[in-house]
Amino acid sequence: MGRNLDRLLRDMIAPPQGMAVDFASPPGAAALFAPASLTWRVMKNPVALMVGGIAAVILELAEPRVRTGVWEHTSFRRDPVTRMRRTGYAAWTTVYAPAATARAMIAGVVRAHGRVEGRTPAGLAYRANDEELLNWVQATAGYGFFEAYRRFVRPMSDAEMDGVYGEGADAAALYGALGVPRSLRETEAYFEMMRPKLEASEIIDEFLTIVRAAPILPLKGVQRLMVRAAVEITPRWARDILGLGRDYGFRAGHETITRTLGALADRIVIESAPPAQSCKRLGLPVDYLYR
Template structure:
């Protein structure tokens, strides 16, 4: 079936993709997420390229898709919503204890009303299945998509080389972040191997619903002010490259030769430029603020 025409969405000023860091915070307070490898990956500004892929992975879970479709304002301004999520995540990752907890509380308050029952039958999820945003298993999947896409983009696009031990430390370092977003220890995979197995198993069980496809269209038709021709097509190419192939295909983001070439060009450009980029360009300023606070 042909897709319905994209809606006219609010334009996003380009300055919005450079969210300011929080205040300096309490000197000496490393915050709840101080692990070096977790911050090393999270600090890479290139990880923002994985934002759409993370959202599409999240809503490929039918219960997450239903919650977002019914309760979210993605359609009113998908780019602003995504960047608001980004700012909260950066504050939790790099803020001091009070800043991180307050950012997490704001997200928790926004998610508290998200509950209900599904409206349509989906394979494995019959109509009437209850959902709530703070369900531990759903919260774990949302956290997993953020960790997995950030690591994937950092390695693939920013040239960050993680040894097996560094991958393990990156996963362990993400656990305090998860706990602040209502993911209890009892559902967190113990090791990075268990984490990767969990992601792979969950991906095999995902079902991309019509609600998820609608959210994807909103997320992938972001508009900027001033307009940047070709940005939407490039976002689709990168998202198709980052997503697991079956999930990308279910969204209609098949890895065509054109998309593979576009994603390859972005990878080559970023990996070549990254070693010579100044820190304020390559890394989120939140990382510098956190470093200065504990120096």
């Protein structure tokens, strides 16, 4: 199983075309996050990244302005694999790359977002660089990654969750999200505030159908399991709003399998992956995050 998981993880971490970053140099270059941070340990896990990323998009698409911007101004529908890989690699660049590289990448994202604006089918105006929308995107990403890690990789205390949420605030601000929650309690309060603004949409069902079928992983059963895991960590109240009933979530045995995959992924060192390469850049053993 370890050998198959190793192959699966290598497929998941392959850099998208045009986004390759040298995480191993220059020697000693600090990242936006410290190697001892909780963020470095959480974000190294590809299972948590995939499950959390899908859960984040489910929540993002529940907000009508974000949903329209994503669906009308990105390549997701015609090329979901590249879009998902680019999003995941951008997250790794933000966390692990030399700070100068991360800031340059983020500045490019902000410039690109500056060209995205329009109106929802209901007539609501939106801009991709609107701080309210950026806060929602960043908050849902953090929730997805951290909740997936806590649920399927390693239990995290409320204090650890507070810590990992707090660590991400400065990087979120570089994207223009100045009001992201900085603790578990703030996240819960923020989600409660956003709850009346969320709504069901057939686009969310379409998104889940696309992700289940897209050639993302070589093992289709694992890919479909990752989608179910993402629905499973979406807050129950949000699932009720979106109409994601029990058929979308786990079936018997699924949680155990997902936890097994998550725990194994947390111990398999892939030296070519950004987390290990970044450890090397900072003079740390490549297995530093896996001990």
